[in-house]
């Protein structure tokens with residue numbers, strides 16, 4: 001059984017106790033991970049504080065170069081990282097429309113390279129006879145990164161790379177459900193970075209909240225559920241930590257009657273079922289105009305019935321298992337509630353026999369707002385399809401959610417679709433696509449989907465504070 005270790009100050013650190021990591025496709029133990037305690041966290045923060053003095057002072061081009069080297073090193077270890085991701089998270093190596101571990105590692109490389117290319121040059125605000133004023137962007141200190149289990153490596157990269165690029169040092173605590181690829185990435189990066197610049201601690205409970213309270217950490221970047229985000233916000237108030245909170249979502253997609261049903265059905269299916277629906281900005285509520293309701297339902301059902309759900313290590317698998325039993329239980333609960341509310345199951349709807357946390361791709365028609373499957377974030381392979389008549393009503397219903405991560409409008413009339421998409425109360429509004437994130441476009445939530453943005457220049461500034469320098473003439 002492979003045992004992983006913490007990495008603190010560039011060194012591999014063992015702990016007294018270890019916890020098991022299981023493969024959600026087989027429920028077998030695949031590795032053991034260290035249970036860090038508060039002393040380990042303190043050591044990691046102290047190492048990161050010491051390393052900050054050096055790392056924040058090196059030339060900007062050196063940091064950019066190190067990120068390039070890390071991207072190369074991830075690419076050299078792509079196969080191993082993909083396998084670890086599939087075994088701990090469940091997503092297939094390839095997956096439906098290429099959305100699997102290969103994409104996760106490929107995306108990690110792409111985001112690292114894109115972040116390496118970004119910069120925050122000094123801005124000259126005024127230069128005249130009165131005064132000279134410039135604005136500098138300075139790193140914050142030690143950044144604490146807390147990613148979730150659904151895209152463990154890619155989200156770790158989204159946290160770590162902009163932090164490092166801007167001169168901060170990092171302590172990362174991955175989800176205890178999916179720590180393996182992240183530990184391996186930190187090992188790889190530590191062969192390139194000076195000791196203490198990037199540290200990793202793992203534990204089953206307690207360390208995330210201790211990070212949020214820790215006086216030596218200047219910022220927490222967190223991706224996960226809204227309730228945990230609230231707790232982090234409370235704990236982080238002790239030393240006024242900066243926060244980026246990327247939280248839950250319940251994204252609506254609205255389909256206008258003028259679409260080509262055959263063309264949009266596979267795109268909508270992929271937007272909803274990518275990563276088995278376990279994606280923050282997946283399409284989670286589908287509003288379809290009554291004129292095309294039955295034809296789109298039929299086209300989606302045909303796809304759902306054809307997709308192959310199975311062990312992600314096997315060739316030809318489109319969708320894997322749910323990552324964990326709690327998430328599977330939630331999907332079963334929401335399906336049964338929708339059934340009681342009169343939902344018409346177009347595919348799936350019954351748990352697949354174990355072992356493994358499998359549930360088939362499930363489409364539920366004839367449900368509406370007020371049913372839990374529509375109102376709550378399902379985070380699994382089950383999509384409610386809601387019929388609408390008037391577009392204003394559809395927009396109002398889409399906006400009635402407390403969440404505001406993403407939303408989409410599907411139509412062949414682009415100006416109309418764009419105008420409607422901009423009425424959606426969400427951080428990302430898409431036309432004829434959904435969950436279409438990329439490193440050069442800022443991404444973040446509104447309302448209870450959190451605050452702060454990731455990616456591009458806007459994302460980079462979140463890891464800095466400003467210093468305005470004024471020279472009076």
Ligand code: NAD
Nearest residue numbers: 147148149174175208209224225228231246247248249280
């Ligand atoms: P979660 O909130 O349960 O856990 C996320 C991380 O926080 C884990 O590493 C966990 O160990 C840690 N944690 C738990 N309690 C903590 C505490 N009190 N203080 C500090 N850290 C704590 O979320 P999850 O179940 O891992 O992920 C699923 C959720 O994440 C969904 O709601 C999904 O929408 C959301 N998500 C959002 C985005 C986004 O970009 N907005 C991306 C992916 C996932």
